Amino acid sequence: MKISIIGLGLIGGSIAIDLREKKFASHIIGVDNNTEHAAIALQRNLVDQISSLEFAVKNSELIIIAIPVDAIINLLPQILDIATTQVVTDMGSAKEKIIEAIKDHPKRKNYVASHPMSGTENSGPLAAIPNLFDKKCAIICNAEDSDIKAVELVKKMYHALNMVITEMDSSSHDMHVAYVSHISHISSFALALTVMDIENDEKNIFNLASGGFESTVRLAKSSPEMWVPIFMQNSNNVLKALNNYIDKLQELKICIKEKKYNEMFDMIKKSNKIKNILKTKSLNSILWKQN
């Protein structure tokens, strides 16, 4: 199948590698407004050719949009304007506003809103790696608003990436990811900033950084180009999650301040349960579908 990938970064590039490897894609057209990224993608053989958006849309059966969510809102209507029978899907980490933006488009049914839940803290076509999506969860939102055959094609693509597919409405999606993905990133950004503020006064603090710190702060390497638009588009859910998170921090702070040993012990004991939940998750390969 001829496909086009709009945005040749970590996500677009990694999808290209696997779809070619799995023979899902016979020919891949790449589009990127960053000419350096486009050149690297071509050089790495992630794509067969680089073209304009119009050429790409017209000459492929499936268009995969892998760009920041604010850029998706701008570009998706243009892509649907050009599309005739092509299926269009996007990889955005927030879905409500994107879906809202094209809800009345005459080609709405060509579009399938989706979100593959995988990534690394790195970005750009040099960060693209094989098997990034293997056994991870792909979410398809508001499938009922898309053409059945379009949804089938997008599912086939995610199966080629060996992903577990979940369906839900965009409002549930945006709430869930605020908790399991978006505030993890904010928590890491804030931690990096806090430690770096101190480092101005206290040289060499980083000689002391242990594996624990590196793990917690890993996501702070993630790009603002991708993340600021996500936080802005999903602001209601992110603000709610962030308030809950700050409340928990305040509760722990009060335990320390008022020497409430037992209360803090119980809170940490409770948080330890995440261990079993994540273990269950990694064992659980059953397809999960929200009611």
Added chain:
Amino acid sequence: MKISIIGLGLIGGSIAIDLREKKFASHIIGVDNNTEHAAIALQRNLVDQISSLEFAVKNSELIIIAIPVDAIINLLPQILDIATTQVVTDMGSAKEKIIEAIKDHPKRKNYVASHPMSGTENSGPLAAIPNLFDKKCAIICNAEDSDIKAVELVKKMYHALNMVITEMDSSSHDMHVAYVSHISHISSFALALTVMDIENDEKNIFNLASGGFESTVRLAKSSPEMWVPIFMQNSNNVLKALNNYIDKLQELKICIKEKKYNEMFDMIKKSNKIKNILKTKSLNSILWKQN
């Protein structure tokens, strides 16, 4: 050399594995008030024998205390009471209160306050692994209050573990670790609690947890037995660090709330610098000594 290890958990057990492997220890006596841990440590051949505290101290040249920091404060004076020429060191993650507790002990000079900056989120003797300390930083505090030969022996031990040794006063130590270690843990505990609160209403949210979430929440698996005493002993520094962290979260929150796109972009861009700092750190194997 005959050594004793008090506390046969992740740290004590992992040290036993390496000190035996590197032939630093010829005979290892283990002490643990958890009889199950003691039995496992013996069965795993982490130690050669299990004994009472008194027998262990009397029959070894070096005593390594690897128990929670509140237990160290209780046990260290008793160990020094028994000690004659033995060198005693501890692995505690907070140092000021421990040093304060034995500052007037007649055997103060036998004791070397230290802290190997390594660990995992797991605990107990089954979690003990080889090379846990390899190339990590070991801190020795207030070395001037210890016998020179005692400090030399403890340094020799950390060199056997292939660690980079740093010296500093206990007050600097406790401030630094509040930032690079202790608030990372609080941030993870709070994140796990926040997400699990939502999960009560929203089943299966964990099917969506991506690698980013798992990385950020990894430390939330850490045991309250170890961590509550650390937060309590280092409360002044931890509260300061936690306040700074909450301030950063509030700043990011305001950016989202008030749609301050550029300001948030700049904050995240700044936090990205942690990438280079951590890269430098991993390349930097030069022994670092605080002035």
